[in-house]
Amino acid sequence: SQQGEEDPQALSIQEGENATMNCSYKTSINNLQWYRQNSGRGLVHLILIRSNEREKHSGRLRVTLDTSKKSSSLLITASRAADTASYFCATVWMNRDDKIIFGKGTRLHILP
Amino acid sequence: ETGVTQSPTHLIKTRGQQVTLRCSSQSGHNTVSWYQQALGQGPQFIFQYYREEENGRGNFPPRFSGLQFPNYSSELNVNALELDDSALYLCAGSLQGVSGYTIYFGEGSWLTVV
Numbered sequence: 493s494q495q496g497e498e499d500p501q502a503l504s505i506q507e508g509e510n511a512t513m514n515c516s517y518k519t520s521i522n523n524l525q526w527y528r529q530n531s532g533r534g535l536v537h538l539i540l541i542r543s544n545e546r547e548k549h550s551g552r553l554r555v556t557l558d559t560s561k562k563s564s565s566l567l568i569t570a571s572r573a574a575d576t577a578s579y580f581c582a583t584v585w586m587n588r589d590d591k592i593i594f595g596k597g598t599r600l601h602i603l604p
Numbered sequence: 605e606t607g608v609t610q611s612p613t614h615l616i617k618t619r620g621q622q623v624t625l626r627c628s629s630q631s632g633h634n635t636v637s638w639y640q641q642a643l644g645q646g647p648q649f650i651f652q653y654y655r656e657e658e659n660g661r662g663n664f665p666p667r668f669s670g671l672q673f674p675n676y677s678s679e680l681n682v683n684a685l686e687l688d689d690s691a692l693y694l695c696a697g698s699l700q701g702v703s704g705y706t707i708y709f710g711e712g713s714w715l716t717v718v
Binding site for chain 1: 606608637639645646647648649652660662692694696706707708709710711712714
């Protein structure tokens with residue numbers, strides 16, 4: 493079973509607008525990561541936030557983490573057509589395996 | 605450029621056949637993980653290898669097996685292929701032992717079972 497669940501499953505916005513995606517997870521984590529996947533291709537690591545961090549920025553990306561609610565959000569500001577992709581959150585379990593568990597993803601479509 | 609290369613990129617197999625997928629990871633990636641991603645779904649963890657030994661396994665039957673070699677390359681073998689095995693198979697390299705390490709994915713191998 494998948495650890496994280498992204499919300500919404502699909503999102504269409506106009507170019508230039510901000511896009512917000514949410515992720516909820518079930519168990520304690522070491523860190524949470526966000527990945528992007530263009531259609532049918534490999535995943536690209538976007539940003540990692542540790543369990544003791546609350547917010548992190550990278551360029552147009554802003555990630556928040558609320559461990560009390562077991563949730564995270566990814567904000568993409570000033571969206572561009574090239575941001576069209578699927579976005580996945582992934583959690584690292586607090587065990588020796590350090591397996592990365594992915595959610596089902598949010599499919600983001602930027603309209604011109 | 606992630607430093608992780610997978611082959612082949614696409615292949616078609618017949619139900620019941622066996623398949624081997626290969627992954628080459630850059631030096632320093634002592635951990636390799638394999639994922640299966642069905643169309644429209646998130647990647648599902650198959651197993652992980654650390655220093656050539658299996659180091660965790662997801663909910664996949666024994667006909668999914670793997671190897672990791674000293675040169676940081678890896679194989680995923682699937683026996684007795686079933687139609688539901690059709691998916692994108694992703695290999696990921698990482699350096700274990702570092703808190704919050706980054707995982708680097710290859711572009712994947714598309715497997716179609718007919």
